Amino acid sequence: MTNKEKYDQVFIDSFSVTADQLNEGLVYQSVQQWDSIGHMGMVAALEDAFDIMLETDDIIDFGSYLKGIDILAKYEVVV
Amino acid sequence: MKSFFNDLEYFSDATVFSTKSEEINYERLLKDVEECSLHFKSRNLVFILCENSIECVIGYLSCLRTGLVPLLISSSLDEELLLELLNSYKPNFIWTNRNLDSLNEKWKMVHSNRTYQLLKSTDHFEHSFHNDLALLLMTSGSTGSPVLVRISYKNLVENAISISQSLSISQQDIPITTLPINYSYGLSIINSHLLKGCKIVLTEEGVLSKNFWYLVNAKGVTTFGGVPYTYQMLKRLGFEKMHLPSVSKLTQAGGKLDSNLVKYFAESCADKGIQFFVMYGQTEATARMSCLPAKDAIRKSGSIGTPIPNGSFYLLDDANNVISESDEVGELYYEGPNVSMGYAYSLTDFSKGDENEGVLATGDLAKMDKEGYYYLVGRKKRFIKVFGNRISLDEVENLSQKNGYSSVCTGMDDKLIIYTTQENNLKELKDMISAKIGIHHSAITVRYIPDFPRNDSGKILYSKLKVD
Numbered sequence: 453m454t455n456k457e458k459y460d461q462v463f464i465d466s467f468s469v470t471a472d473q474l475n476e477g478l479v480y481q482s483v484q485q486w487d488s489i490g491h492m493g494m495v496a497a498l499e500d501a502f503d504i505m506l507e508t509d510d511i512i513d514f515g516s517y518l519k520g521i522d523i524l525a526k527y528e529v530v531v
Numbered sequence: 532m533k534s535f536f537n538d539l540e541y542f543s544d545a546t547v548f549s550t551k552s553e554e555i556n557y558e559r560l561l562k563d564v565e566e567c568s569l570h571f572k573s574r575n576l577v578f579i580l581c582e583n584s585i586e587c588v589i590g591y592l593s594c595l596r597t598g599l600v601p602l603l604i605s606s607s608l609d610e611e612l613l614l615e616l617l618n619s620y621k622p623n624f625i626w627t628n629r630n631l632d633s634l635n636e637k638w639k640m641v642h643s644n645r646t647y648q649l650l651k652s653t654d655h656f657e658h659s660f661h662n663d664l665a666l667l668l669m670t671s672g673s674t675g676s677p678v679l680v681r682i683s684y685k686n687l688v689e690n691a692i693s694i695s696q697s698l699s700i701s702q703q704d705i706p707i708t709t710l711p712i713n714y715s716y717g718l719s720i721i722n723s724h725l726l727k728g729c730k731i732v733l734t735e736e737g738v739l740s741k742n743f744w745y746l747v748n749a750k751g752v753t754t755f756g757g758v759p760y761t762y763q764m765l766k767r768l769g770f771e772k773m774h775l776p777s778v779s780k781l782t783q784a785g786g787k788l789d790s791n792l793v794k795y796f797a798e799s800c801a802d803k804g805i806q807f808f809v810m811y812g813q814t815e816a817t818a819r820m821s822c823l824p825a826k827d828a829i830r831k832s833g834s835i836g837t838p839i840p841n842g843s844f845y846l847l848d849d850a851n852n853v854i855s856e857s858d859e860v861g862e863l864y865y866e867g868p869n870v871s872m873g874y875a876y877s878l879t880d881f882s883k884g885d886e887n888e889g890v891l892a893t894g895d896l897a898k899m900d901k902e903g904y905y906y907l908v909g910r911k912k913r914f915i916k917v918f919g920n921r922i923s924l925d926e927v928e929n930l931s932q933k934n935g936y937s938s939v940c941t942g943m944d945d946k947l948i949i950y951t952t953q954e955n956n957l958k959e960l961k962d963m964i965s966a967k968i969g970i971h972h973s974a975i976t977v978r979y980i981p982d983f984p985r986n987d988s989g990k991i992l993y994s995k996l997k998v999d
């Protein structure tokens with residue numbers, strides 16, 4: 453699996469969304485399942501998938517599907 | 532006895548509510564409350580769709596001051612369930628920030644305050660209320676036919692006083708909301724701080740939001756509460772490294788916090804000079820029943836502490852004898868002025884008097900150590916707590932059945948496990964339950980099982996169902 457595929461799969465699993473919802477419109481609390489609990493699940497899943505450990509500020513800043521791509525770049529994960 | 536809703540006048544020019552865009556004092560609050568109260572003449576039932584906002588609390592306080600009985604409801608409640616509630620309980624008013632498209636033309640807007648509207652039914656229903664009844668809360672905030680807890684004026688006033696004593700709340704305390712107002716613990720944080728004339732920061736943002744931490748620092752927040760899940764998130768955020776200069780007091784309730792987390796927070800809080808209080812409560816006791824003093828957080832880690840002022844605990848064994856030995860397990864009973872009047876299963880129950888007479892069988896199994904500190908060890912009743920919300924396993928089974936699934940449920944805190952004999956539709960069942968009970972799907976596991984394990988008389992053998 454490519455990084456992009458892994459990244460997308462985490463969103464699909466964590467928030468029960470479909471592939472066509474993976475765009476700039478997918479932001480924190482924009483879908484019912486992306487609440488605080490879904491958010492923590494997503495963070496844990498990304499950490500597992502890419503073997504990284506996100507910092508406090510990055511967990512809090514991770515407000516959208518697109519923003520997450522920038523954040524992962526800081527951990528040398530290119531999506 | 533001082534009342535947090537009747538004695539608001541006392542604090543006049545002190546700030547009462549602060550949000551990201553507004554700050555108002557007690558005098559202004561009172562003015563808004565009085566305006567809203569003009570529409571409340573006789574004892575009526577009001578549905579309040581709750582959010583942490585000034586206008587929502589105005590509706591709540593107006594009800595208490597004028598003798599209307601509010602039922603506090605989560606503002607994100609499934610619309611179908613809301614309609615069922617309207618049908619069952621026939622309120623004459625709804626205080627809402629939500630556009631309720633499915634309401635018919637008999638609802639007319641008669642008042643508004645900021646984002647909230649007061650809707651009045653033109654089809655008046657005459658309820659009969661017991662004189663002492665002040666408030667109705669839902670036990671689980673979820674399933675189709677929820678059980679309501681009947682709370683009296685005395686319950687509210689007494690519990691606010693006991694909590695404020697347990698935590699030594701003073702006017703210098705500045706809490707920020709982390710829990711919904713329709714949740715008894717969230718509500719009791721508001722009540723116990725209004726009693727002392729505090730400034731309360733109201734927000735819908737949670738600990739994962741940047742704006743939340745901005746408010747904590749900008750408003751000089753000194754305290755907040757959290758359910759076990761809140762503390763799991765704080766741990767993951769690296770609480771030990773967070774710089775929180777204004778915070779001096781944290782409380783935890785709404786379920787048992789894992790002992791490693793208790794230790795982690797007791798120690799990190801001690802390092803930061805923050806007092807960490809573990810508390811125990813139930814909606815049936817208005818909110819809270821016991822408190823572990825911060826000074827004992829490390830020494831008595833895992834304990835729910837001792838009863839709040841004016842309350843007492845005792846343990847009963849299977850033969851209903853009082854247990855006097857320490858370290859012996861029995862069902863935990865609580866006695867105190869905050870024990871609710873009882874349940875309501877339908878609107879005819881609103882006229883009932885106090886059925887509990889000050890004593891609550893908690894359904895929790897506990898033991899007491901030699902120094903009189905209590906510890907929870909299990910549960911007698913079939914329910915679990917998921918993210919602080921009580922979920923009745925039997926209710927989930929009924930809900931599945933109602934929607935055409937045959938299922939039995941088990942689980943542990945933060946993990947609901949549903950076994951079904953229908954092999955297809957596992958995901959549909961999971962999504963349906965998740966939507967109906969308002970719990971994130973990650974806490975729900977649905978498994979196929981060819982037959983439910985039963986004993987000779989056909990009773991489900993829950994102990995045979997795997998929990999992991």
